[in-house]
Amino acid sequence: MNFNTLTATHISDLKAMVSEDRFSTGESVLKLHAKDQSHHRGCRPEAVIWxxxxxxxxxxxxxxxxxxxxxxxxxxxSSLEGNPIPVQKGLVLDFTQMNRILDVREEDFQVDVEPGVVYQDLNEHLKNTGLFFPPDPGARATVGGMIANNASGTRTVYYGSTKDYVLKLKIVLASGEILEMGRRVAKTSSGYDMPHLFVGSEGTLGIVVEATLRLAGLPEEFSAAVVTFPSIEAASKAVSNIVRYGLNPAALELLDASCIELFNKEKALGLEISPTLFIEFHGPSMAYLSEIMGMTEEICKETGSLAFNPGLGREARNRLFEARHELGEMITRAHPDCRIQVLDAAVPMSTYPEIIALAKQAPEETGIKGYAFSHAGDGNLHLCLAGRKDEKGDWDLIDQIGQRLVSKAISLGGTATGEHGVGIGKRKYMLDEHGNSLAWMKRIKALFDPHGILNPGKIFP
Ligand SMILES: Cc1cc2nc3c(=O)[nH]c(=O)nc-3n(C[C@H](O)[C@H](O)[C@H](O)COP(=O)(O)OP(=O)(O)OC[C@H]3O[C@@H](n4cnc5c(N)ncnc54)[C@H](O)[C@@H]3O)c2cc1C
Structure with a gap:
């Protein structure tokens, strides 16, 4: 595709479409919109519009x-694969000022929002209704970005990912045509599932301008446990058994010993430095939860757990999960002269021990410092790798580790990205993962965006 460079005429035409203060070609604004939270490099846009x-x-x-x-x-x-970084200059549409909560329908468990609403602010707004929007990627993500990336988080194992909460979308296509898709119902079998075609499309098919989201009831009670294991293999075996016995944890996070070391250093959590599971259950009563917790303890013991610390109160639970959400920043702070790359892959549950073993072994073999942590309950692995900023050798090794891990995940029937999306970083795996259906994805793209103006250079190799 050939694109045009922004001219003075374009600038004055576009400026006339929004108020003066919502169009910028300022250097600092362009620089800010040329970088997400990944190490991928794109280029500066030529203008940003709000x-x-x-x-x-x-x-x-x-x-x-x-x-x-x-x-x-x-x-x-806040993307981690270069998803919103321009690679062909042009315009960035920043949705942070299109952030109204339009309607809350408590009786229907639904909310209508604009794309710039931050999910934490949405949940704050909903807090007196007894309802909430469960996907929790951790960073201060917007609903538009979460829909575009099909984001998920620590509670996906129980509540599902963003796609499970999207009922209706209002989309503006590249041509300017407005498309409304989906219905305000919990289920429908009417025709093609159009909203879900747009979920996870990373802004390459259309722009989300409104969404109707399903909400979940806030749990009456919850309980959490910290469980220590002698090895990451034993911990991952326990994960598989907890899921197999149908105990339905609301979060099931696996952290290697290096992560626990950081938690103790920064948050004084006083945890045993060993592979660890953070487990959370939601339920209707404490009696129900203590029964579940007892069964979980039994399962963990059978797989050789060293210590089981159950029944954490709300404060202790919040401290643990706050630390979990801040882990990325802690890793960055621990390596001030490094850049950090976060690898993301997911595999079928039965193969989880294999991928987690590789995540441990591959950095050790190369001397690169790695931190393995994962939404283990849904087979999703993250590996954070620290490479010195100007050491090409480190970055070649990190690329090799990434290649090994993702290729292994795909060969096990898994995916190159459990939740961060394709962006720039995972384009090279798309053919391996999707085979000839990739060609059909390209046809779908051409149908909705024939001139290829929407987020060009993403998803497709
Ligand atoms: C510390 C940290 C932890 C993270 N943990 C998780 C995690 O646990 N799970 C997870 O899933 N992700 C995680 N992420 C990644 C990231 O937060 C999510 O992918 C999030 O959904 C991105 O939202 P955003 O608002 O920042 O979108 P952006 O990064 O700004 O954009 C994401 C994509 O959406 C597109 N887009 C934005 N708005 C629109 C719109 N209105 N219409 C169409 N397309 C649009 C962009 O072009 C881009 O392709 C983490 C990130 C960080 C920094």
Missing amino acids: PQDTAEVVAILKYANANQLPVVGWGSG
């Missing part, structure tokens, strides 16, 4: 489509 309503998005897209200008959607920029 739309405030659907009509503005329609006008901008119509104009960009007619003038062959690339357009990239932007939520919080």
Whole structure:
């Protein structure tokens, strides 16, 4: 695809579509929108626009489509695979000012939101309704970015990922046409499942301007446990058994000893330095939860757990999971002269011990410092690797580790990305993972965006 460079005429035409303070070509603004939370490099956009309503998005897209200008959607920029970074310059549409909560329908367990709503703010707004939006990627992500990446988090093992909460979408296509898809019902078998085609499409098929989301009831009671194991293999075996026995944990996070060391250092958690599971259960009563907790302890003992610390109160539980959410930042702080790469892959449950063993072995073999942690309950592994900023050798090794891990995941029937999306970093695995259905994905892209202006250079190798 050939794209046009932004001219003075384009700039004055686009400026006329929004108020003056919501269009910028300022250096610092462009720099800020050229980088997400990954190490991937794109390029600076030529302008950033902050739309405030659907009509503005329609006008901008119509104009960009007619003038062959690339357009990239932007939520919080918290992606980890270069998903919102322009690679062909052009325009960034930053949705942080399109962040209204439009309607809460408590009786239907539904909410209508604009794409720039941050999910933590949504849950704060909902807190007196007894309802919440469960996907929790941790960073201050927007609903638009979560839909585009099909984000998930620590509670996905029980509650599901973003796709499980999207009922309806209002999308603006590259042409400026508005498409409304989906219904306000818990189920439908009417026709093609259009909303879910757009979930996980990383802004390459259309721009989300409104979403109707399903909500879940806030659990009445919860209980958490910290369990220590002699090896990562024993811990991953316990994960598999906890799921097999149908105990339905709300979170089942596996952390290697290096992560626990950081928690103790930064948060004084006083945990045993050994592979560890953070487990959480939600339920209707404490009696129900203590029975479940007893069964979990038995399962963990059978797989050789060293210590089982159950029944943590709300405060202790919050401290643990806050530490878990801050782990990425702790790793960065522990390596001030390094950049950190987060690898993400997911495999079928039965093969989890194999991938976790490789995640331990591969960094050890190369001398690169690695931190393995994972949403183990759904077979999703993360491996954080620290490479010295200007040491090409470190980055070659990190690439090799990434290649080994992802290729192994795919060969086990898994995926190159459990939740971070394809962006720039995972494009090279798309053919391996999808075979000839990749060609059909390209046809779908061409159908919705024939000039290829929406987030060009992403998803496809
Ligand atoms: C510390 C840390 C921990 C993380 N943990 C997790 C985790 O546990 N699980 C997880 O899933 N992710 C995780 N992430 C990754 C990231 O937070 C999620 O992918 C999140 O959903 C991105 O949301 P965002 O608002 O930052 O979107 P952005 O990064 O700004 O954009 C994401 C994608 O959405 C597109 N987009 C944005 N708005 C729109 C729109 N209105 N219409 C169409 N496309 C749009 C962008 O073009 C881009 O392709 C983590 C990130 C960090 C930094």
